Structures are given as C-alpha cells and as structure tokens.
Amino acid sequence: MTATYTPTQRARIKRARQRAHYDHETVHAILDAGLIAHVGYVIDGQPFVTATCHWRRDDVIYWHGSAASRMLRAIGGGVPVCVTVTHFDGIVLARSGFHSSINYRSVTAFGRARKVEDRAEKLAALEALVERITPGRWPELRPPNAKEIKATTVVAMPIEEAAAKVRSWTPADDAADYALPLWAGVLPVRAQLGAPEPDPRLDPGTPAPDYLGRVTVA
Amino acid sequence: MTATYTPTQRARIKRARQRAHYDHETVHAILDAGLIAHVGYVIDGQPFVTATCHWRRDDVIYWHGSAASRMLRAIGGGVPVCVTVTHFDGIVLARSGFHSSINYRSVTAFGRARKVEDRAEKLAALEALVERITPGRWPELRPPNAKEIKATTVVAMPIEEAAAKVRSWTPADDAADYALPLWAGVLPVRAQLGAPEPDPRLDPGTPAPDYLGRVTVA
Numbered sequence: 001m002t003a004t005y006t007p008t009q010r011a012r013i014k015r016a017r018q019r020a021h022y023d024h025e026t027v028h029a030i031l032d033a034g035l036i037a038h039v040g041y042v043i044d045g046q047p048f049v050t051a052t053c054h055w056r057r058d059d060v061i062y063w064h065g066s067a068a069s070r071m072l073r074a075i076g077g078g079v080p081v082c083v084t085v086t087h088f089d090g091i092v093l094a095r096s097g098f099h100s101s102i103n104y105r106s107v108t109a110f111g112r113a114r115k116v117e118d119r120a121e122k123l124a125a126l127e128a129l130v131e132r133i134t135p136g137r138w139p140e141l142r143p144p145n146a147k148e149i150k151a152t153t154v155v156a157m158p159i160e161e162a163a164a165k166v167r168s169w170t171p172a173d174d175a176a177d178y179a180l181p182l183w184a185g186v187l188p189v190r191a192q193l194g195a196p197e198p199d200p201r202l203d204p205g206t207p208a209p210d211y212l213g214r215v216t217v218a
Numbered sequence: 219m220t221a222t223y224t225p226t227q228r229a230r231i232k233r234a235r236q237r238a239h240y241d242h243e244t245v246h247a248i249l250d251a252g253l254i255a256h257v258g259y260v261i262d263g264q265p266f267v268t269a270t271c272h273w274r275r276d277d278v279i280y281w282h283g284s285a286a287s288r289m290l291r292a293i294g295g296g297v298p299v300c301v302t303v304t305h306f307d308g309i310v311l312a313r314s315g316f317h318s319s320i321n322y323r324s325v326t327a328f329g330r331a332r333k334v335e336d337r338a339e340k341l342a343a344l345e346a347l348v349e350r351i352t353p354g355r356w357p358e359l360r361p362p363n364a365k366e367i368k369a370t371t372v373v374a375m376p377i378e379e380a381a382a383k384v385r386s387w388t389p390a391d392d393a394a395d396y397a398l399p400l401w402a403g404v405l406p407v408r409a410q411l412g413a414p415e416p417d418p419r420l421d422p423g424t425p426a427p428d429y430l431g432r433v434t435v436a
Contacts, residue, residue, distance in 0.1 A: 010264060014286075014288060015284055015286055015287065035306065035309075035320070036304060036306050036320075036322075038256035038258075038267050038269075038302060038304070039267070040256075040258040040265035040266060040267035040300075041265050042260050042263065042265050045260065045298065046228060046298050046300070046328075047258035047259050047260050047265055047298060047299065047300045048258060048300050048326070049256050049257070049258035049267055049300045049301070049302040049326065050302070050326070051256075051302060051304035051322065051324050053320060066233055068232075068233055069233065070232060080263065080264050080265060081265065082258075082264070082265045082266050082267045083267070084256060084267040084268070084269060086254060086256070086269040088253065088254050088409065088435070090415075091253075091351060091352075091433065091435075093352065093355075096359060096360060096362070096366070097344060097347075097348050097356075097359050097362055097366075098362055098366040098369075098370070100348070100351075102253070102254075102271060104254075104269065106269050108266070108267065108268070110264075126315060129315075130315050130318070133309060133318075134309075134311065137311075138315075140400060141314060141315050141400070142314060142395070142398065144314070144315055144316055148314070148315075148316040151316075152316070170415075170417050170418060170419075171417050177360070178419060180360065181421075181424065182358060182359070182424070183416070183420065183424050183425070183426055183427050183430070184416070184417040184419075184420055185414055185415050185416040185417045185420060186414070186415045186417075187411055187412070187414050187415075187430065187433055188411070188412035188413075188415060189409055189410070189411055189412070189435050190409070190410055190412060191306065191407055191408070191409050191410075192407070192408055192409075192410045193405055193406070193407055194405070194406035194407070194408060195406075196403055196404070196405050197388075197403050197404045197405075197406060198401070198402070198403040199388050199389050199402040199403045199404075200388060201388075201396060201402075202401065202402055202403060203399075206399065206400070206401050207401070208401055209401050212401070212405065215309065215405055217306070217309075217407050
C-alpha cells in the first residue's frame with residue numbers, strides 16, 4: 001500500500017483536485033528535487049516568508065542558518081510553520097487568457113520546527129545538507145569547528161501534513177476556442193546549471209571534482 | 219535622488235547587511251524578473267505560503283486566481299500579507315561547509331491586499347499580466363467574457379515596505395582555508411526556457427508568434 005499524508009482542512013486541496021497528490025512518493029520527490037523552500041511563519045500576527053535551503057530525511061524537513069537569524073529564532077520554539085517548495089515547469093498558453101496557466105510542481109507542508117540541539121544530530125544534518133547539494137563533498141571538507149557549530153542553527157520540522165499540487169499538461173481550452181487561429185502550447189521552463197566558475201583565488205592546478213557533475217537543482 | 223522603501227523593524231535586514239537593498243530600482247527589478255511569488259498569510263494563527271503568478275505596476279504587486287481560492291478569499295479583505303520573490307542564481311562552494319552558500323536575489327514585500335472590483339481596473343490588470351508574460355499577446359486574444367471575469371479574482375497589494383537581499387559573489391573563506399587543496403567557486407543556476415511545445419490539437423499550419431521570443435522567466 002502506498003503511504004500517504006492524511007490532509008485535514010488545512011492541507012486539503014479544494015479546487016482543481018486533479019492536481020492534488022498526498023502520497024509520500026510524490027510529496028518527497030517534489031521536496032527533494034529543489035534546493036530552495038519558502039518558509040512561512042507568524043510574528044505578532046504578521047506573516048513572514050523567507051527563502052532558504054532545505055533538505056529532507058524521511059518525514060522531516062530541515063533547514064538552517066545563522067544562530068542570529070530572526071526566522072530561526074522565531075520558529076525554533078515550536079510555533080506553526082508552513083514550508084512550500086515550488087518548481088516552475090512551464091508557461092501554458094491556451095487559446096484564451098482565462099485558460100492560460102502555469103505548469104508547476106509544488107508541495108505545501110505543515111508542522112512545527114524544533115532546534116536540533118544534539119551535537120551528533122546537528123553534524124549529521126549538516127552532512128546531509130552538503131551531500132544533498134554536492135554528493136561526495138563532505139569527506140573532503142575539514143570538519144566544522146566549535147565556533148561554526150555554535151553559530152549555526154539547524155531546525156527540523158516533522159511533516160504533520162502535506163499536499164502536492166501538480167499541473168503538467170497541455171492547454172485545456174473551451175470547445176469553441178479550438179477554432180481560433182491562435183498558437184497554443186507550452187513553453188517549458190527549467191532551472192539549469194551553467195559551467196562551474198572557479199574562484200579567482202583558486203590555484204589553477206586544482207582539479208574540478210567529480211561531484212560537480214552530480215549536482216542537480218530541479 | 220534614488221527612491222527607496224523605508225523599512226521598519228519588520229522589513230529591515232539585520233544580518234549580512236552588505237546584501238540588503240531598499241531602493242525601488244533594485245526591489246522592482248527583482249520582482250519583475252520572475253513570474254512566481256510566494257504569498258504568506260495567516261488564517262486562525264496558522265501561516266500559509268502559496269505560490270502564484272505575480273506582476274507589478276509602480277508600487278503595487280498584483281496576483282490573481284479563482285474566485286473560489288482560499289488564499290484570495292482569506293487575504294482580499296485587507297489582512298497583513300507578505301510577498302516573497304526569489305531567484306536562485308547559484309551554488310557557492312567555499313573551502314568550508316560553513317562558508318558555502320547560495321547566490322540569490324530575493325525581495326520580501328509587506329502590505330495588505332484589496333480585491334480589484336472595478337471592471338475596467340480588473341481588465342487592465344489582466345492585460346498587464348498577459349503582457350508581462352507574453353508581450354504583444356493580449357490584442358490577439360478574445361476578450362474575457364462576463365463569466366470568466368466573475369470567476370477570476372484579482373488582488374492588488376500596495377507595497378508598504380520592502381527589502382531586497384542579494385548575494386552575487388565568489389566564496390568568502392576564512393584566511394587559513396585558502397591553503398586547502400579544495401575546489402572552490404560558483405555553480406551558476408538559471409531558469410531557462412526550452413523550445414515551445416505546440417498543443418497536439420494545434421493546426422500544424424499555425425505560425426509561432428513573435429512574442430514567444432520575447433518571453434523572459436528570470
């Protein structure tokens with residue numbers, strides 16, 4: 001049986017239900033495909049949305065930052081948080097403005113974040129971050145020193161509930177509009193990596209590591 | 219004199235101030251470069267973050283959706299909203315995990331959204347959306363009909379305050395780490411358009427319009 005998140009009112013997708021998915025496989029694949037999440041939180045009734053690098057292990061989403069970060073101080077105490085990861089996959093040009101749309105994959109996950117205080121757990125989380133971005137790089141880096149570990153806050157948010165929303169198809173026009181002499185279709189969009197740009201201070205003899213070829217961004 | 223947003227406590231960037239910008243030119247350029255915004259809002263103390271297409275005119279950010287949208291119903295009444303637009307520009311591989319980073323351009327804007335009720339204003343806003351995405355397409359589309367206009371909610375959020383945060387440079391390592399024999403540099407990331415994919419139902423004789431070459435996504 002496929003594992004799924006069970007949405008309450010909060011996460012359930014009400015409109016365009018053909019776009020909704022709650023199974024772990026779809027939700028996790030969308031979370032894992034990207035590096036950037038938008039984290040929503042509330043301070044004194046005011047919503048804030050902060051973009052940050054995220055990573056996942058099982059049903060837990062992690063992110064990190066400076067120990068002085070307003071976002072991390074605000075949410076580390078276990079207040080409700082919303083984490084949204086969105087991939088913009090294309091522009092859908094229908095034969096009307098009304099049916100024109102966007103192709104995308106998006107996950108909205110809800111939960112409460114806790115600060116990772118245990119040193120071993122924190123190091124394991126930072127290793128997972130580095131390995132998510134550059135698989136194989138962690139062993140070649142010097143270990144973080146005590147000052148760096150102290151200056152870094154890592155938070156973990158067990159997913160209480162989550163929903164994925166996906167649109168990945170061609171235009172869906174009104175029947176009468178198919179007769180219009182308009183171009184219709186999809187302009188695909190992708191996040192792409194360019195050629196690595198070595199640090200100007202890099203010794204030119206330093207070889208480019210294999211893991212540069214294993215980086216994926218969407 | 220350069221026009222700037224004046225940040226209060228809410229929008230002021232406290233850390234990494236060399237990344238902070240408040241001038242209209244920088245803020246607007248980052249908003250305008252992308253199509254996708256993440257909108258944060260609060261319902262009963264719970265934060266929600268929803269990705270949506272946005273566009274801008276002067277100091278006002280617009281977005282739209284179904285009249286039945288939970289997000290638009292929740293925010294159309296003038297509650298506090300946070301709109302964040304983020305462009306992921308690169309992965310910064312420093313000589314330590316601690317100094318590794320992300321290059322990005324991000325704007326966080328705060329305000330309250332109102333529903334655009336006036337018919338002429340609503341049509342002008344929808345035209346601006348179509349023209350933002352596909353410059354020159356609006357005149358070739360049939361006008362929206364009454365049912366479509368009714369089924370669409372457009373909201374406008376005058377920017378009360380906003381801050382841009384930009385990191386766009388090479389690794390900044392600890393002095394001692396420059397001696398490490400590690401590759402360091404930037405892996406640039408860009409959102410790119412692929413070749414247009416015509417709708418399978420398109421008459422093959424339909425020419426690809428010029429505006430397909432004027433679409434920009436980041």
